[in-house]
Amino acid sequence: MKQLTLLLAFLTGTNLLADIENGKAVFAANCAICHTVNGGSAMGPDMNIVSYTRKKEDIETYAKDPYSLYEKFGYSANAMPTLPLEDQEFKDVADYIDSLQTFKKWMKKKKS
Ligand code: HEC
Structure with a gap:
């Protein structure tokens, strides 16, 4: 199984499980x-x-740049700072947050 995961990671260039762990x-x-x-x-919200x-892409975008998105997300003010992380870290943290509720994907709202 481990070999299979490594092979998949090699073939696809990604390893979602490792990304989620890093995101955590x-x-x-x-x-x-x-x-x-x-x-x-x-x-901030739970x-x-x-x-x-929220969609995974929107979580990543908000984490990267809350100031330019707070109104679109329905906030009247922005208290979340823009954090100095690497692109990969924003991606991984969004993978992690998204993974919290993957089994209820059908409940996700379509709005962004
Ligand atoms: C200093 C406090 C603070 C820190 C640190 C912080 N946030 Fe936030 N976050 C907030 C607040 C407050 C909001 C509400 C909107 C705003 O003020 O921009 C928010 C909103 C959000 C939202 C939008 C939620 C929604 O669905 O409406 C996301 C996504 C988010 N934060 C992700 C992150 C991630 C990921 C990190 C770490 C990389 C992080 N935040 C770090 C305070 C923080």
Whole structure:
């Protein structure tokens, strides 16, 4: 099984499971001071809810540049800072947040 995962990672150039693991670490280090997973609203919204309501691409885009998107996302003000992370870290943290609710994809709203 491990060999298969490695082969897939080699063939596709990605390894979603490793990305999710890395994203979890990125989240713990950079996001968890303001966001919980299943702990309700803190300074920002609970990521368990965000996983239901947002598409992975939108989570990544918001994490990268909250200032240019806060109105589109329905906020009247922007308190989330623009964080100095690598593109890959934003992608991985979005993979992680998206993975929290993959089994309920059909419940996701279509809005972005
Ligand atoms: C200093 C606190 C703070 C930190 C750190 C922070 N956020 Fe936020 N986040 C917020 C606040 C407050 C909001 C509400 C909107 C706003 O103020 O821009 C928000 C909103 C969001 C949203 C939009 C949620 C939605 O569906 O409406 C996403 C996605 C998000 N944050 C992801 C992240 C990720 C990923 C990280 C870490 C890489 C992170 N945030 C770090 C405070 C923070």
